[in-house]
Amino acid sequence: MNCEVCELKELVVEQFEIREVLRCILHTIIFHRALGLVRPRDINCELFELTYVQCGVPEVEKEIEEKITEFISKISKHPNRRSHQVCLSFYETKDKQPAWFSSKTERVYWERWFINLQITNQRVNMKPNQTKVGFDPGEKLSSLEEKKLHRTALEASIRENLFQIIKFVNEKMDHLPHIPPNAEGISYPYEITILSSSESSLDMLKRMLQTGHQTTLS
Amino acid sequence: MASTQNSETPATEQVITEIFAKSLHIILESRSPYVSSRNYSLDQIPPSPSSSGGSPSTQPGGSRDKWFNLALRECPAALQNSDFWRQSNLEPLVIEILLVDRVSGTEKLLERWVVQYETRKHPGTGRKSKRTYRGATLLFRSLYLLVRLLPAYTLFREMNSSGRIRSLGLSHRIQSFVNPLTRSEEAEMAHLCLTPIETPFGRLKHSVSYLSVVDDISIGSELSTPMSTELIPDYVGSPTTDPLKRFQTLPLGGSAPICVQPGRRHSWSTDRLGSLNLSPCSLPTHSDPQRPSIPLPLSEVQKGKRPVGCYPSSLSSPQKANLFRCESAPVSRDSERNQLVRFGELPSGVSLPKEISIGGDAIRYLDVAKLPLASGSCVGGSNVQLLDLHEDSDANYPFASDDNKTKNYEGERSLAAIVGELLQMLETAPKLQIGFEKSDGPDQNPNPAHSGSRTAANALEELRSYMHMRDSILSQSGSHSLEPKPEKESNSKGSNSEKEMKERNRP
Numbered sequence: 001m002n003c004e005v006c007e008l009k010e011l012v013v014e015q016f017e018i019r020e021v022l023r024c025i026l027h028t029i030i031f032h033r034a035l036g037l038v039r040p041r042d043i044n045c046e047l048f049e050l051t052y053v054q055c056g057v058p059e060v061e062k063e064i065e066e067k068i069t070e071f072i073s074k075i076s077k078h079p080n081r082r083s084h085q086v087c088l089s090f091y092e093t094k095d096k097q098p099a100w101f102s103s104k105t106e107r108v109y110w111e112r113w114f115i116n117l118q119i120t121n122q123r124v125n126m127k128p129n130q131t132k133v134g135f136d137p138g139e140k141l142s143s144l145e146e147k148k149l150h151r152t153a154l155e156a157s158i159r160e161n162l163f164q165i166i167k168f169v170n171e172k173m174d175h176l177p178h179i180p181p182n183a184e185g186i187s188y189p190y191e192i193t194i195l196s197s198s199e200s201s202l203d204m205l206k207r208m209l210q211t212g213h214q215t216t217l218s
Numbered sequence: 219m220a221s222t223q224n225s226e227t228p229a230t231e232q233v234i235t236e237i238f239a240k241s242l243h244i245i246l247e248s249r250s251p252y253v254s255s256r257n258y259s260l261d262q263i264p265p266s267p268s269s270s271g272g273s274p275s276t277q278p279g280g281s282r283d284k285w286f287n288l289a290l291r292e293c294p295a296a297l298q299n300s301d302f303w304r305q306s307n308l309e310p311l312v313i314e315i316l317l318v319d320r321v322s323g324t325e326k327l328l329e330r331w332v333v334q335y336e337t338r339k340h341p342g343t344g345r346k347s348k349r350t351y352r353g354a355t356l357l358f359r360s361l362y363l364l365v366r367l368l369p370a371y372t373l374f375r376e377m378n379s380s381g382r383i384r385s386l387g388l389s390h391r392i393q394s395f396v397n398p399l400t401r402s403e404e405a406e407m408a409h410l411c412l413t414p415i416e417t418p419f420g421r422l423k424h425s426v427s428y429l430s431v432v433d434d435i436s437i438g439s440e441l442s443t444p445m446s447t448e449l450i451p452d453y454v455g456s457p458t459t460d461p462l463k464r465f466q467t468l469p470l471g472g473s474a475p476i477c478v479q480p481g482r483r484h485s486w487s488t489d490r491l492g493s494l495n496l497s498p499c500s501l502p503t504h505s506d507p508q509r510p511s512i513p514l515p516l517s518e519v520q521k522g523k524r525p526v527g528c529y530p531s532s533l534s535s536p537q538k539a540n541l542f543r544c545e546s547a548p549v550s551r552d553s554e555r556n557q558l559v560r561f562g563e564l565p566s567g568v569s570l571p572k573e574i575s576i577g578g579d580a581i582r583y584l585d586v587a588k589l590p591l592a593s594g595s596c597v598g599g600s601n602v603q604l605l606d607l608h609e610d611s612d613a614n615y616p617f618a619s620d621d622n623k624t625k626n627y628e629g630e631r632s633l634a635a636i637v638g639e640l641l642q643m644l645e646t647a648p649k650l651q652i653g654f655e656k657s658d659g660p661d662q663n664p665n666p667a668h669s670g671s672r673t674a675a676n677a678l679e680e681l682r683s684y685m686h687m688r689d690s691i692l693s694q695s696g697s698h699s700l701e702p703k704p705e706k707e708s709n710s711k712g713s714n715s716e717k718e719m720k721e722r723n724r725p
Contacts, residue, residue, distance in 0.1 A: 040289075
């Protein structure tokens with residue numbers, strides 16, 4: 001089975017935007033892969049003029065929120081590192097020959113999505129001796145303009161990511177496993193992995209190949 | 219079932235037919251502002267998903283919303299036009315989304331969606347019907363998201379969220395042929411195609427041409443309608459308003475339609491309407507630009523509850539609601555219980571609601587009939603059903619009138635006549651009659667309020683008896699309040715206590 005990989009375009013986000021951005025991307029991907037009966041739920045972003053779709057399964061929403069929280073806490077431990085990655089993988093469980101100290105089932109990944117984030121903090125750009133009283137109105141305006149520009153650019157990038165997702169799911173369908181009949185909601189098991197800040201997706205795949213991880217690559 | 223006039227199996231034919239239907243549903247649901255603003259909770263969707271979309275033959279006739287494992291709410295605009303393309307699956311389904319200027323009547327093409335079935339040149343190389351169904355399932359996930367990513371959806375959200383009557387509106391047109399785009403349209407429109415859905419003997423293609431830039435069609439910068447507006451201080455449902463006053467404060471000068479403040483206890487609340495959630499209205503007043511916007515009950519439903527299907531949009535922030543979403547307010551058709559107040563068209567041409575249902579112990583609902591100028595009704599094609607009244611047998615509308623009257627109403631009666639009729643109805647309503655005024659001559663008044671005067675007279679008598687009782691009590695207490703008496707009492711009490719003390723002190 002092929003393992004299709006989609007590397008999404010990098011998004012430059014500020015700390016407080018991480019949750020909203022990850023919600024949007026993760027829910028969109030899962031909505032496209034929840035091929036059981038779903039009742040879609042429109043979510044209007046609070047930070048952006050954007051509407052994305054959730055599959056409407058509470059367990060999914062809960063897990064995504066937990067993973068985002070985990071991601072945020074991890075990146076806070078590496079403030080100097082700016083590039084981070086979240087991996088959403090879909091897999092099948094297959095039986096394998098039982099052996100000593102090994103599980104009887106293995107996960108065969110058939111699709112992986114890599115969400116790339118670059119965390120930026122605009123406060124870094126501020127002068128250390130600036131206070132509220134001492135703010136130059138001109139500088140304040142420019143920082144507001146910068147924020148607006150950043151927000152607009154990020155919104156456009158998120159849209160681009162969403163279009164990229166639509167394009168990918170429409171082009172590649174043959175690798176999808178069979179959908180069980182009367183499936184409801186999530187039809188394929190998935191996992192959300194927060195890649196360590198020191199490794200990239202390529203590094204992760206290399207590591208998996210070297211350690212004999214249960215990944216089948218074509 | 220529409221036929222493709224080729225060798226497709228009946229099962230595939232059915233799938234193709236449902237693909238057309240689902241496409242229409244998804245597109246119109248997010249482009250038809252007033253109709254799609256109706257929201258249903260999950261309670262209205264059968265809880266058991268046993269009849270999933272895996273097998274078309276097992277789908278009950280009324281569960282079309284679950285086809286392709288994508289459960290959608292009803293979309294009347296789609297249902298109205300569902301027969302259009304049923305004639306033949308060979309004909310393309312063309313859905314044009316238009317921006318309509320209600321003032322000038324001009325239209326601008328925002329989007330053109332085309333769903334077309336093409337027969338395969340080399341039959342036998344296509345996929346089985348099961349794979350067709352799966353391909354459609356995947357496509358509709360993308361289509362559902364895509365309609366929300368395009369610029370027209372922003373306009374749709376704006377129109378749904380605003381309570382103002384805008385000069386611009388969204389409309390749609392459905393046809394079975396593709397008009398060639400003009401040069402200017404070609405230049406300013408972008409094009410997208412989704413991967414075709416393969417069938418055993420053909421393929422279904424979904425494509426869209428859309429206006430990629432709608433910044434110049436800003437809703438906020440549009441010209442307002444040439445209507446004067448009035449600030450209605452005594453809005454319906456205000457706790458300070460006299461029940462009669464709410465009819466006196468209706469706008470008569472051609473202003474915006476009547477809106478109901480969200481503070482009303484019984485209006486458009488989730489608990490009252492069950493799954494039908496309506497947004498509260500705010501009066502579109504120019505003189506009070508800082509009128510606070512009111513959080514929508516819809517947002518509460520969306521955030522706090524189980525997924526309830528898709529909502530039109532912009533629900534996460536407090537918004538001024540749209541009067542025209544009153545369409546889904548339940549209306550009791552029981553003539554014995556309902557009395558509807560009708561108002562005529564405003565001189566400016568904006569028609570007020572045909573039917574206003576006011577019932578129960580307070581004003582509960584504001585039912586709005588068709589407002590011809592309230593939406594971007596389609597030109598030359600299928601019209602968007604603006605409003606739809608739903609029946610609610612549990613509603614109590616003491617002022618609801620006969621259905622025949624409301625149905626026969628053509629909006630040509632003067633406002634004064636309607637108001638006069640209303641006042642007459644109120645006067646004859648027994649419970650609202652001022653009994654004291656008519657208690658002087660109950661025998662002389664032949665009108666039905668006679669029973670009310672008796673009731674008032676009885677109440678007066680009872681009141682008088684209470685007054686007598688009060689006087690007697692006061693007189694008794696007053697006699698005790700005189701100096702000798704209380705002293706006597708206190709002295710008597712004191713002597714009694716002294717006696718008790720003496721008795722206790724005795725050995």
